[in-house]
Amino acid sequence: MFSKADVDLAREIGKYYDDALGYVIFAFPWDSNPALQLVELEEPYKSRFKCKYGPDVWACEFLDNISKQVKAHGFDGVNAVDAIREAVSSGHGIGKSAMTGWLVSWIMSTRPYAQGTVTANTGAQLETKTWAQIQKWVKLSITAHWFEINTTKLYHKEAPESWFCSAQTCREENSESFAGQHAANSTSFYIFDEASAVPDVIWEVAEGGLTDGEPMVFAFGNPTRNSGKFHSCFNGQRTRWNTRQVDSRTVKLTNKKLIAEWVEDYGENSDFVKVRVRGMFPSLSLKQFISTNDADNAFNKHLRKDQYDFAPRIITCDPAWEGDDTLVISMRQGLKFEILRTMPKNDNDIYVANIIAQLEDQHQADAVFVDGGYGTGIISAGRTMGRSWQIVWFSGESGDAGCLNKRAEMWKLARDWLKEGGAIPNDQELYRELIGPETVPRLDGKIQIESKKDMKKRGQPSPNKADSLVLSFAMPVVKKPRSAIEKFAHGAVNNNNREYDPLSNY
Helix, strand or coil, X not given: CCCHHHHHHHHHHHCCCCCHHHHHHHHXXXXXXXXXXXXXXXXXXXXXHCCCECCCHHHHHHHHHHHHHHHHHCCCCCCCCCCEEEEEEECCCCCHHHHHHHHHHHHHHHCCCCEEEEEECCHHHHHHHHHHHHHHHHHHCCCHHHEEEXXXXXXXXXXXXXXXXXXXXXXXXXXXXXXCCCCCCCCEEEEEECXXXXXXXXHHHHHHHHCCXXXXXXXXXXXXXXXXXXXXXXXXXXXXXXXXXXXXXXXXCCCHHHXXXXXXXXXXXXXXXXXXXXXXXXXXXXXXXXXXXXXXXXXXCCCCHHHCCCCCEEEEEECCCCCCCEEEEEEEECCEEEEEEEEECCCCHHHHHHHHXXXXXXXXXXXXXXXXXXXXXXXXXXXXXXXXXXXXXXXXXXXXXXXXXXXXXXXXXXHHHHHCCCEEXXXXXXXXXXXXXXXXXXXXXXXCECCHHHHHHCCCCCCHHHHHHHHHHCXXXXXXXXXXXXXXHCCXXXXXXXXXXXXXXX
């Protein structure tokens, strides 16, 4: 049973249902606890709350913005409202983990039967930083006696099974722990700390908990990767998210001397300073193989014909590996690359071979390379048609001693080609695929590009279009005399321009 004092406190706390910053100022002993007196409130917040100490400016603005959304949504306890989606990318030391503690305390205290899940990039981060901050601030709160909190769960003493927040690791095999969380008459919420490294599958499963009630999801982190869901919050899905980038130099808590040393040592526009100080996504993330800048420079770049027409024409085919993949046929001529044809996974090798043959003739190609992973049947059909196509094994031996295999060698050559002025079409999918693959650290220092399987594990699509470009670097190609190619294309050699009929010998 609740005491009269708790009932009175509940009524007072209820005033902060749509005032997150007001709750944070009211619920914690800022002016009486010396340990919390790290930042003096700035105007207009100092006058508004008649309080000397409190959160930094960015945090005040962030919490007020959430409050505005709550008011605008006007949740009535019955009819579901749109999810509040907030993403913050920042440099080091701005107090992101403390913010998770304030959010959890505010939501759990002002919303009976709220249900939440908190995760971080690693178990150690979750246990020693994120959840530790939640424990700290929940215990400091004026509502601390309402709750029990241990190393993995926070719950209300009167309703432990229906009013709780839990800490969950973000391993992919633990994704089901994020499913089934619903609070139709309250708030279902998720908090992702160091969100750049949280697997995409975790984000996708969590989406299921945002379908009813007054849902919320918060993502915080250093922007270390140019791929994944956290990156998408600021790019492809930015219309669905409220985003904020916080420069560590603007925050009172941070070590300004150390930050100044970083800027001096690495440079203002270095990726180290972009990620660790400015809260910006890097030109080249920590494991990213092809830089964003190189892909940007190549994207939708127009070349004069004389800049590429002298070079051999190389047609490539990257077959689809799985049902949701795309088969891609492309052509590169010198610095110019274009996609000729895409289609869903197709197991009719004869049909695909005929398409390649037609494109080979149409473009008078000097060479055709086909990925051997699922392309052996296509090569076989092509040879039956009299075509001299080359099969390429990504797992084959590299001609470059610094590369683990043929895949790494070809990706390295493609990267060099981009730096030398290569041009790709206006194709966002190709662009994302080029900057998507990451390197695999090796003790011997050789370049190893992660496999398609590993890319899919972290939520990245199979880079079929990018691999079709990469394939064009499988081996050197010399431009053939035009007369020989034209003769073949017009059917003077064994009439091989006709479609292959597998029943012709019967």
